[in-house]
Amino acid sequence: MRFDIITLFPELFASLLTSGITRRAYEGGLVDVRLWNPRDHAEGNYRRVDDRSFGGGPGMVMLAEPLFKTLTAIRAERNEAEPAPLVLFSPIGKVLRHTAVAQWSQSAGAVLLCGRYEGVDQRFIDQYVDQQISLGDFVLSGGEIAAMALLDAVARLQPGVLNDEGSHQLDSFNPALDGLLDCPHYTRPEVWQGHAVPAELMSGHHAHIERWRREQSLRLTVQHRPELLHQAREEGRLSRQDEIFLKNLPISGE
Secondary structure (H helix, E strand, O other): OOEEOOOOOOOHHHHHHOOOHHHHHHHOOEEEEEEEHHHHHOOOOOOEEEEEEOOOOOOOOEOOHHHHHHHHHHHHHOOOOOOOOEEOOOOOEEEOOOOHHHHHHHHOOEEEOOOEEEEEOHHHHHHHOEEEEEEEOOOOEHHHHHHHHHHHHHOOEEEOOOOOOOOHOOOOHHHHHHHOOOOOOOOOOOOOOOEEEHHHOOOOHHHHHHHHHHHHHHHHHHHHHHHHHHHHOOOOOOOHHHHHHHHHOOOOOO
């Protein structure tokens, strides 16, 4: 798959593409990332890419024309019968969740637009943006961090990227966990600062270990993300044993 990133700060992506375990996806070509700076397609001696907002107010707005020329160059290079979607990271976008990441991981990629300043000229958005994505109800200085979050989430789902092929299937929100939160994890030493690893994990009894992990996943989800548990219940993904555990789970504060 291929992701073309439109950004005024392409240098921000250097560490993502060359560090950590997901670099295997980029170096191996599983996820082809290409960076495009609108300044390279801007006019004038100063290669201007922004201007003041009509109607007044603080901040600057990204100009439509340099973005259009950048997108045109990307479309020409991709040369696809079906143009890849143009995605803008913005507060009005749908919040990115695991289901969407999984879908992106099976796609041919996209063009990702990283906004800056007060935003992008609305006429460009109306004319060319196909989808908007948000990381949550907060504002970043630009879309680069959001783009890197999407790339990292997609890259780790590619075959051969993680050391353990099935490890991502036990991540929080994954269908293999019925969309619930992951359970707690422990490692050596067996006792640290007076706190021991739960006895169930040391038992060597695989069925007991799996049941303990399931119950901890249920406990964490009901405590921190009850809406995920409600969804799993509505979709019939909770077993009778799960429901018995939840029924007997002490209410927080008791």
